[in-house]
Every structure is written in structure tokens, then in C-alpha cells.
Amino acid sequence: MATQDVLPQLYQQLNICTGTDDYLRSRRIAEQIMKADPTQWDAFYTKLVCFVHESNFEAVIRNIASHNFGDKSKELAFIHAYTLYRLNRHQDALNTLSKNENGIRELELRAQILYKMERYEDSVTVYQHKLSQLEDIDSDRLVNQLAALSLCPTPQECSITPDILDTYEQLYNYSSVLIAVGDAPQALDYLEKAESTAVNEMTQDPDYSQEELEDEMSVIRVQKAFASQLVGQTKEASKIYTQLIKKRISDHSVSAIASNNVISINKDKDIFDSRKRMKACTSEAALKKMTSQQRSIVHFNKCLLAINTNQLEQARSYLQHLRKIEKNGNELVPLLELSIQRRNEGLGDSKGSLLDLLSRHKDSPSIALTLAQIALNTHQLELCCEIICSTTPICYKPSFVSFVVTAYLRLGEFDKIDEVLTTAINYWLSRKDTESKSIEHLKKFVCHSANFKLQRNCYREAGEILEKFEEYFQDDRVYSQLLISSFAAIDITKAEKVLSSLDQKEIKKVNVDELEKVQNLRQVISKKTPLLDKISKKDDKPDRSIKSKRKSKKKKGKLPKNYNPDKPPDPERWLPMRERSYNKKLRKKGGRKVYARSPHQSTQSDKPEPKPMSANQKKKQQQKSKKKGKRW
Known part of the structure; x- marks a missing residue:
């Protein structure tokens, strides 16, 4: 059969298959058309789209590289960049988009790529200066813009009015923006709205299962606990974290964030619980879903926990790893180094150690103030003033000038006081x-x-x-x-x-006699109350016939040995240990039963304190299953 006779029939079959979303069969028919006539552009484009829906992105790259359709190849820029984006080749995807003209979908993809590359400020620029000119307000675009805005290194004011927010993803990301700018109390209100909106949306939609509802609610609740922790409601936050950890949610990043924030609440207390939570934070599945900032916080707390348990060799190795993953340089990392040095060698009155560390970190006020506090604690007042004056x-x-002047007054350094005030x-x-x-x-x-x-x-x-x-x-x-x-x-x-140039206040109409009586107010005049004179001595003596009842004192109830008032009580505490859900079963080793041993008791911690972590992950709209009759 001639090619001209075959192509209409194949295109007719292809049209029917694309209407049913049968991508495998559509791709095979498109391949037959390409075999009959390799110059068929529509069949080639349909073949690439089918590969995308089958998540065969490598095949898309190979086919684009092996075919050349001249000027029409420019139309493949979007699908080529999208494929590279899905393969996590973000820089290549960005370069592909830069070579071609950008429409609306190209700009949206560019903003998404910049977000994945953690260039949040550039992503916000694309949304605000290019996509904001569009008349229509796309729900997904608004969600992604708020997500990028909440993760900017320098907090930025949000130009989006909260009145247009109507989905739980938008409300959630808007609360993350409020947390980033330091308005945690208002963020709690929007998280409450996001929680109620999510329940209403998902319960009314039959496509959502109960597990999906729990996963979405867990993300909102862990952010709600984080906001509560920021406003000082640590008991409520700890309760929510504990509930989320015990539920064993499928999203490992949520469990890791909750565990990390429990560690930050524990600080130098309950080290055994903190070590157990740290294992959940550093699991491979959890670290993959975190941003670089979140991974940095986890490794920072891991190093600090090792310092608090006097595992100094491990702390040094964790510190080296933390320096490798820190892109911009965390000013708290040198404080970890200082803590390890104090635990191992002890700074004592070592003036040289403090000044050496200060010279290596001149641009960090937090390090300088920490060193000044150490000098003050070790009674080196002059060194403390020297560090403050150099910062x-x-x-x-x-406030700092007042402190330095007071310190120099105590030391008798009057010339330095004059110098400080003049400067x-x-x-x-x-x-x-x-x-x-x-x-x-x-x-x-x-x-x-x-x-x-x-x-x-x-x-x-x-x-x-x-x-x-x-x-x-x-x-x-x-x-x-x-x-x-x-x-x-x-x-x-x-x-x-x-x-003479001063305005003299009028002193007319002043009663001098009244002014002279003012000094009499300072004298305390004691007078007996007439009522006391009428009370007889008989009334002062108690009646012996009336026996006073002895009040029985209630004994205070004894609390458990490791009782922590900041944590909710274990609901399974009345059950025997073998019947509790978290009890480890006996393991058999060599035909005999072996019990799991607990780690040794740890020592107290040293500052800096663990850092809590926000769950400001990017929330996307839930993608429903494709309906029949729709194309890609």
C-alpha cells in the first residue's frame, strides 16, 4: 500500500487513541507514521509527548538529538527544558530556555527551575515582574510564588493581598511568608484557616483518600507547631510534634522536621530522647526531601548534640561535614568550634585564643559578642571592652557604649572613656x-x-x-x-x-505657706485608732473551751524519676512494658534471647542552642487522575 494511502488511516487511529489517553498505543502508532514518513512533524511531537507521560525522559532527549526539523525544532525548547528539569539537570534546562523566546509557560518553568536551584530571589523576580502583568490569577502560580517568597534568604514583604487566597495551599504558603518576616502570631491564624479549608476540600472530593488527607494535614500541623514554638508556646508545640512522630507519617521529611524541633525544645535535657530523634532526622529518605538550609540545620544540631554528650571526636567530624555543605558560610559554625575547644582544652584566661578567633571572623557580630561574654565570664573586663570596641x-x-563606659569607670581608665564617647x-x-x-x-x-x-x-x-x-x-x-x-x-x-536667654517660668499666684507645709508630709504621724481602744483585753485572749481543729496537710504526690512537665504523659504508661506499642521485641541470636541495650547517660550541654526548623516546604496542588478525552 502506498504511503499516501497509509498515513490518513494511521492519523485517524492516532486521533482516536489520544482521545482515550492511551499513550502507549498512541506512541506505537506515531512510530509507524514516522517509519512510513520520517518528516511527519505532528507524529514526532506526539511521540515525544507520549514519552513524557510515560516518564521516559531519557528517550525524549535521545529523539530530540537524533531528529532535525529545521525552524520547527525551536518549538521543542519547552518540552526539552521540561525533560531536563525532570531529570534534575537544572542548569541545562535553564540554558535551553535562555536560547529561545519565552512565553507564559516558559516563564513559569523558568521560575520553577530557579526554585529547584534554590535561587529563590530570582524565582520571585520572575513571578513579580513578568508573570504579575497577566490579568488572570492562576492558583498554582500563586502557590509557587508564595513558596519562593517564604524561602528568600532576606525576608521580603508580600505584595499579595490575603483576600484572594482561597485554597489551603495558598493559605499555608502565605503563613510561611509571615513566619519568614517574623509575624508568627498572625501566621498561626492563617494556619488555622488552612487546616479547616483542607478538611473541607478533601472530605468533599472523593478522589482524596484518608491517607492523603493525613499527609496534607501533617504538613500544616508541623508548621503550626513551629509557629507556636516561635511565640513561646513550647508545651503545645511539643505535644503536636510528639503526636506526629507517633503516627509514623509516610512523608519522611515531616517526621524529620518534627524530630529536629523536639531536639531544639529539649536543648541540654533528655539527651537520650534527642539522640533517638536525631536518627529520624538524618535518614537518607528524609534528607533527600529537605532544602540545603534544612539539611544544614539538622547537621548543626547533630554536631551540637555530640558536643553535649562529650563525643568530641564525632563532633569534629560532623563539624567538617557541616563546613562542606555550607554554601554561604554559617556564622554559628565557628561557635561550634569554640565549644569543642572549650570542652577539650578549656580557654580559661587565654586572651590569645579569643583574639585569634575574633581576627578570623571580623564581620560576625554574634561571634564577637559571644567572645566578649566569655571574656566577661572569665573576669577579663578589659579584654571584653576591647572586643566590643573592635566590633x-x-x-x-x-547600650554598648554605656556598658563600655561603666566598665572603664570601674577600671579607672578615664582617658579611654573620653575616647569612646568622642568616637x-x-x-x-x-x-x-x-x-x-x-x-x-x-x-x-x-x-x-x-x-x-x-x-x-x-x-x-x-x-x-x-x-x-x-x-x-x-x-x-x-x-x-x-x-x-x-x-x-x-x-x-x-x-x-x-x-538670661532662658525663659523664666512665672512664679505668681504661688502660696508660700502651702509650699512650706510640703516638708511636713515626710513626717510619719502615728495615731491610735479609736476602735482599738474599745477592744477589751478579754477579747484578745482566745477561748480555751473552743479547741482549734488541726488541719491535715496533704502530701504531694510523687512524680516519676524522669518526669518532664513540658512533655505530654505517655498514654500507654499504665500498660506493662511488653504490651506497649513502642517496646522492642526480643531478638534471637544464636538460639538465645538478647535484649537491646540502652546508651550511656550523657552530660550537660553547652551553648549554642539547637535550632528549630520551619516546614516551609513548597506545597503544590494535588494532581488528580487524568480524565478521558484530555490531552497533555
Whole structure:
């Protein structure tokens, strides 16, 4: 039969198969058409689509590479990039999209690829500046935009109004954005709405099973517990975490996040429970589904737990692994190194160790303040001030300047106090046009500096600094008082001039007699109450005929040895150990019964504390089964 006679029949069969979503048969018919005529573009494109639906992405790559249809090959850019995206070849997929013109679906795929590459800010840029111009509001696009926004390294304000959020995925991701910007109380409200919306949506849809409902609810609940933990409701958070762990959810990442956050609540208590939870956090299935930030938090807590249990060799190996996976460099990693060093060798009064660590991490205020606290705890007050003064710009803030001045007063270093105040004045003077509170801080430090000079009888220097900054003090009585005090010792004429410029308060209509009576208020006048004189002595004596009843004291109930009030009680505590669900059964080894041994008791922990982890995973719309008659 001639080719021209075969092709219409094959295309007719192909049209029928694509209408029934029979992708295997459709692909075979498309291959027959390609065999009869290799130049048939429609058959080739249908063949690629069938491979995608069969998840045979390698075959798509091979066919695109082996066929050339000229200008029409540009139309394969999207399917080629999507295939590379599904094969986790994200950079290749991004390069493929960059070579061709981008429509709506190409931009959405680009945003998804950037999200998978953890370039969240770039993904948000695509959504906000390119896809936001579209008139229609796509539900999936809104979910993905909120997910990218919640994971940005620097928290960003959300331009999306919460009134348009109507699905539980949108409400969930919006709550994650609120947590990222530090508004955990409001995030709890939206998580409540997301939970109720999810129950309503899934119970009304017959395509959802009970297991799918539990999986979706577990993601919302673990985020709800995390928000509760942020607002200080640790008991409620611990209760939710424990319930989720005992349910043994199919999503390993949810169990891992709950276990990690239980460790952060335990801190240096209940080390045995923390070690058990850490195994769930570091399972291979859980780590695969985490972001790099979540994996970093898990390994950080793993290293900290090893330090708290005095397993210093393991802690060093965990620390090396943590440095490898840290892309941007976590400023808390050097604190782990410092904790290991203190446990192993002890810093004591080692000034060189602290300054050496400070020189290697000059740009980290948290490390500098930690070292300053260590110096303060070891009674090295001068070293503490030296560390604070070398940490800019926090050393110019009023609280730190106040601490350093107080410390130098105690040490008798008056010249250094003058230097600290002068440096602070110059700093805030240089920022008077950029920061809102710079003038307020400047005036405060000028007054303190002048007052300090007056106390040291440096009247001329106090007057000079006050005259220099006169323009910032308009109608300030404290400033005028200091100026008069300084001029009174060196130039009485100037002092009288400043005094005459002050607005004198009117003292008319003042009753002098009333003012003189004010001092009488300080005298305590004791008078006997007339009622006490009428009470007879007989009434003061108790009647012996009435026997006072002895109150029986209730004994406090004894609590279990390892009782923890922050954790909910075990519901199976009344059952024998062998009947409890979590009891390990006896194992047979060599024909005899062997019991599992418990690990040794651990020691107390040292700071830094474990970090909790947010469950701000990207939630997608549940994809329902394809209906008949629909194409890809």
C-alpha cells in the first residue's frame, strides 16, 4: 500500500487513541507514521509527548538529538527544558530556555527551575515582574510564588493581598511568608484557616483518600507547631510534634522536621530522647526531601548534640561535614568550634585564643559578642571592652557604649572613656542624614561627654564640645544647664548670657505657706485608732473551751524519676512494658534471647542552642487522575 494511502488511516487511529489517553498505543502508532514518513512533524511531537507521560525522559532527549526539523525544532525548547528539569539537570534546562523566546509557560518553568536551584530571589523576580502583568490569577502560580517568597534568604514583604487566597495551599504558603518576616502570631491564624479549608476540600472530593488527607494535614500541623514554638508556646508545640512522630507519617521529611524541633525544645535535657530523634532526622529518605538550609540545620544540631554528650571526636567530624555543605558560610559554625575547644582544652584566661578567633571572623557580630561574654565570664573586663570596641557598628549603639563606659569607670581608665564617647559622637554625626535616630543619639552622647568632662573639672573642654554642637540643641534645658556649669568656672559673662536667654517660668499666684507645709508630709504621724481602744483585753485572749481543729496537710504526690512537665504523659504508661506499642521485641541470636541495650547517660550541654526548623516546604496542588478525552 502506498504511503499516501497509509498515513490518513494511521492519523485517524492516532486521533482516536489520544482521545482515550492511551499513550502507549498512541506512541506505537506515531512510530509507524514516522517509519512510513520520517518528516511527519505532528507524529514526532506526539511521540515525544507520549514519552513524557510515560516518564521516559531519557528517550525524549535521545529523539530530540537524533531528529532535525529545521525552524520547527525551536518549538521543542519547552518540552526539552521540561525533560531536563525532570531529570534534575537544572542548569541545562535553564540554558535551553535562555536560547529561545519565552512565553507564559516558559516563564513559569523558568521560575520553577530557579526554585529547584534554590535561587529563590530570582524565582520571585520572575513571578513579580513578568508573570504579575497577566490579568488572570492562576492558583498554582500563586502557590509557587508564595513558596519562593517564604524561602528568600532576606525576608521580603508580600505584595499579595490575603483576600484572594482561597485554597489551603495558598493559605499555608502565605503563613510561611509571615513566619519568614517574623509575624508568627498572625501566621498561626492563617494556619488555622488552612487546616479547616483542607478538611473541607478533601472530605468533599472523593478522589482524596484518608491517607492523603493525613499527609496534607501533617504538613500544616508541623508548621503550626513551629509557629507556636516561635511565640513561646513550647508545651503545645511539643505535644503536636510528639503526636506526629507517633503516627509514623509516610512523608519522611515531616517526621524529620518534627524530630529536629523536639531536639531544639529539649536543648541540654533528655539527651537520650534527642539522640533517638536525631536518627529520624538524618535518614537518607528524609534528607533527600529537605532544602540545603534544612539539611544544614539538622547537621548543626547533630554536631551540637555530640558536643553535649562529650563525643568530641564525632563532633569534629560532623563539624567538617557541616563546613562542606555550607554554601554561604554559617556564622554559628565557628561557635561550634569554640565549644569543642572549650570542652577539650578549656580557654580559661587565654586572651590569645579569643583574639585569634575574633581576627578570623571580623564581620560576625554574634561571634564577637559571644567572645566578649566569655571574656566577661572569665573576669577579663578589659579584654571584653576591647572586643566590643573592635566590633563595628554595634559598638556605637547606646547600650554598648554605656556598658563600655561603666566598665572603664570601674577600671579607672578615664582617658579611654573620653575616647569612646568622642568616637561615638563622630560616628553618629557622620550618619545624621542617613539614619533616623542619629540626631537623638548624637545629642545624648554630647551631653554625656560634657557631663563626664565637668566631673573631671575639664570645664573648658566641656564648654567647647557644647558650643560645637549648639545647633542641635534648641530650647534644651539640660544642654543649657551643662553650658552654664561649664561657663561658670571659666567665663562668668557667658554663663550670665546663657542664663538670661532662658525663659523664666512665672512664679505668681504661688502660696508660700502651702509650699512650706510640703516638708511636713515626710513626717510619719502615728495615731491610735479609736476602735482599738474599745477592744477589751478579754477579747484578745482566745477561748480555751473552743479547741482549734488541726488541719491535715496533704502530701504531694510523687512524680516519676524522669518526669518532664513540658512533655505530654505517655498514654500507654499504665500498660506493662511488653504490651506497649513502642517496646522492642526480643531478638534471637544464636538460639538465645538478647535484649537491646540502652546508651550511656550523657552530660550537660553547652551553648549554642539547637535550632528549630520551619516546614516551609513548597506545597503544590494535588494532581488528580487524568480524565478521558484530555490531552497533555
